[in-house]
Amino acid sequence: MSIATVSRVLNGRGNVAPETRELVESTVARLAGPGPRPRGPARPIAGSVFVRCPYVLTDYFGVIVSSIAETLLLYGRPLVLDAGESAQRAPVLPRLPGRAGLAGAVLILPPEPAADIETLRSHRFPFVVVDPRLPPPRDVVAVSAAHAAGARSLTAHLTGLGHRRIGVVAGPREWLASDARLAGHNAALADAGVLSGPGLIRHVEPTVEWGRRAAGELLDRPDRPTALIGFNDKAAVGALQAAAERGLRVPHDVSIAGFDDIDLSRATTPMLTTVRQPLAELGRMAVTLLTRLLERHELEALHVELATELVVRDSTGAAPAG
Template sequence: MAARAGRARATVRDIAAETGLSIATVSRVLNGQANVAPHTRELVQRAVGRLGDQAPRPRAIREPSPGAVYVRCPYVLTDYFGLIVSSVGETIELHGRQMILSAGEAAQAAPVLPGLPDRQDIAGAILILPPEPGEELALLRDRGFPFVVIDPRTPPPKDIAAVSAAHFAGGRKLMAHVAGLGHRRVGIIGGPVAWLPSEARLAGYTASLADAGVLLAPELVRNVPEPSTEHGYLAACELLDLPERPTALVAFNDKMAVGALWAAAERGLSVPGDLSVAGFDDIDVSRATSPALTTVRQPLQEMGRMAVTLLVRLLSRHAVEALHVSLETELIVRGSTGPV
C-alpha cells in the first residue's frame, strides 16, 4: 500500500487493519512492550514502513521495570499453597526484588487484576490458581503487564506464561498402579468440575483403566465443589454405600483421601485389606495417616521457582518460547494400597 500522502495521520486502527492484528497487539508493539512474538513485531514494523510518515513509529523496547512482584494466592496458605508461596518468595528475594503478597479466601472476591498495570510499585505478578476467568487474564496480557500463572484452573489463554504439574501423566501412573494390584471397580473422588487438573487427572485415570480393559462407570465418579477433607468424606460415603462398593478409591488430593479413610473406618473396612485408598500431591498429611497414603508427588516448590524464573525473563524483556511449562510428577507407593 502506498504511503498516505496528504491524508490525516495513520492511526493504530489503520495499522491493525493493514496487518490483520488486533488493536491491542499493535499498541503493544508501538509502545515497546517486550511480550510480543518476533514475527508479530516484524509484521507491524513492515506495515509502518508501508504507511510511511503518516504512521506512528514504534518505540524502543523498554528497559526492565523497577518494582516489586505481586503474588496473588486467594486461598488459605496451608501446606499445599504455603509450599508454593514460600518458594516463590525465596526465589523473588534471590533476584533482588520484593514481594507483595495477597492471600486468603477473602481475596477471591476482590477485583485485583484490572488495576495491576496502573500500580507504579509493581513490576509484574505471580497468580496462583487464579479464580478469574481466562478473559480477564487475556485483558491483563493485552495491556502488556508481565505475569505468570501457577496451577491454572482452566487452559491458559494463548501467549500467557503458566506453570503446572503433569496432571494427566500423574493420574495415569497412579491408576496404572491401582489396576496393577487387580482393582477393576475403582471409585473416583474428583475435584471441582471444569478445573483443568480435575479433567486432566480423570483422563489419566480413564486411560490406565482402559489399558486394563475397564470402562469407567459413571456411577463410580463423584466431583466435589471444594477439594477438602469433608467433601472427600461425603463423596467416599456415597461410593462405599453403593450396592456393589468399589474395591479402591482414588481421590483428587491427599486431604480428600483422608476423608475417604474416615468413611472406610466408619464402615469397619480395613485399609488396604478391604479397600485401597490413594491421593494426590504428597503433602505432609499423606505421611501422617495410618497406613500412610499412596499418592502422586507434585513438585510444588519447583513450580514456584520456575514461575519466578519465567517472570524475571519477561521483566528483562527476554523472549520466552516455552510459555506453558508442565513439570513431571512422581508416584509414591505407601501402605494404603494393596491387592484386591
C-alpha cells in the first residue's frame, strides 16, 4: 500500500478503511523491536470529536452534552453530535476509526456490548466513556460519578432518621451504576446493624411510570417500608405518585429520595431529597481526558470517579413510630 496510507494510520488520521488500519497496525506490532526512536514530541491528533449520546437530550443527558460542547469550544475542537434514541440501533462504533476528519470520540452511557468497546480500543482510536453502563475494560478511559459513595450517604441519612425497612427502586440488574448504588446502600445498612431483604428491592427501567409501579408493589407489602429510594429522581417521582394514590403522606408516613438532582427534584411537593451528580463536570472531565489522549499524553488514572453530594430536602423525615 502507499506510503501516504501507512502515514495516516501511524499518525492517527481518519480516511482509512478499518481493515487497512488493522493490517498496518498488526504489521507494525510484528516488526516492532529495538531500534532508534523518533526524535521530538509526537504531534497531536487533529480533527473533530464525535459525541455519541443515543438518548433524548433531557435535563440529565442535555446537561452532560452541553458541557461537552462548551468545553470542546474552549479547546477549539469541532463537534459531531449523534443523539436521540433512534441512534441506539445504528452500528456506529465499528465505523468510527475509518471516518475522515474524526480525531476521537466521547461515548455517553454506551448501549453497545463490552466487546464492541474493546474492538474500538484495539484500533487505537482515542475515546472516553462517560457513565459506562457495563464495567469498562482496564485500558479504556472512563469517567463517572461515585455511585457507591453517593448511595451510602443517602441510606446513612435515612438510617440516621430511624428508618430500618428501606425499599429500593433500583435500575436494571446489568447496569454498573445499579450494582454500585446497591453496594453503597447495603454498606450503610450494615453500619446501622441491618440486613437488606431481597423483597425490598425492585429492578426496573428508571422512568416515572416504572418507578410508580415498583414503589406501589413495595408500599402494598404487609410490612410496608418506611422509606423508598429511587434509582434516579424520575423513579422517585413515580414513588411520590404511588404514595399519593394510597393516601400516604410524604414524609410523615413514608420518606422518599432520589438520585441525580435534576430540575425535576425541585419541582415536586415536597421537594426531593436526592444525591447530586456533577453532570456538567462529567462532560468537562471527559473532554479534558480525551484532549490528553489526542495530545498523546500518558494516562495513569484511566477510570475517574467524581464526588457526589447529598442534598436533603423535605421528602425525608423521621421514621413513623411503630
